[in-house]
Amino acid sequence: MADTKQVDEGDGGARQDAREQRRVARVARRIGAFAKAHGGAEGQVAYLGERGSRIVLVGADGGWGDIVAPTGIARQAVEKSGITVHEDFDGEFAARVRTGPYEWSRMAGIQVGGKSNT
Numbered sequence: 771m772a773d774t775k776q777v778d779e780g781d782g783g784a785r786q787d788a789r790e791q792r793r794v795a796r797v798a799r800r801i802g803a804f805a806k807a808h809g810g811a812e813g814q815v816a817y818l819g820e821r822g823s824r825i826v827l828v829g830a831d832g833g834w835g836d837i838v839a840p841t842g843i844a845r846q847a848v849e850k851s852g853i854t855v856h857e858d859f860d861g862e863f864a865a866r867v868r869t870g871p872y873e874w875s876r877m878a879g880i881q882v883g884g885k886s887n888t
Contacts, residue, residue, distance in 0.1 A: 790843065797839050797847035801827065805853060808833045812854040812863065815844055826859055832868025 805811035808829020816824045823844040825837045839847065848855055856863045 793839070793843050794846045794850060797825075797837060797843060798850040800837055801825065801847060801851035801853060804829065804835055805851070810853075812856060812866075813848055814856045814859045814863070815848055816859070817841060827853075828863065828866050832866055834867045 801811070801813070804827050808831050810830040811827045813825050813827045816826065818824055818838065822838055822840040825839065825844050825848060826834065827836065828834045837844070
């Protein structure tokens with residue numbers, strides 16, 4: 771029969787929790803900074819798989835951005851930031867996104883066979 775050991779984590783678990791809470795606070799600050807710069811914001815959290823989750827942010831002015839973070843941290847950060855969270859990125863929420871010349875040129879270059887941006 772194999773011997774088993776009990777591992778005493780000491781304060782390692784507390785340090786891990788503190789580290790995670792700092793990461794949550796850092797992501798929440800980034801969300802808050804985006805919201806402040808764009809007159810408010812709403813978001814949607816999309817699970818990416820092992821990599822984590824993507825927080826898609828849409829500002830009141832139509833500006834948009836995203837942040838990728840581990841799933842647990844992403845969900846806690848969105849909650850901590852206090853923004854409105856949508857289940858899906860569709861309908862009226864998606865229609866708020868305003869794209870500029872860069873996005874249109876990238877889309878045309880990739881999808882329509884126009885010149886690339888490389």
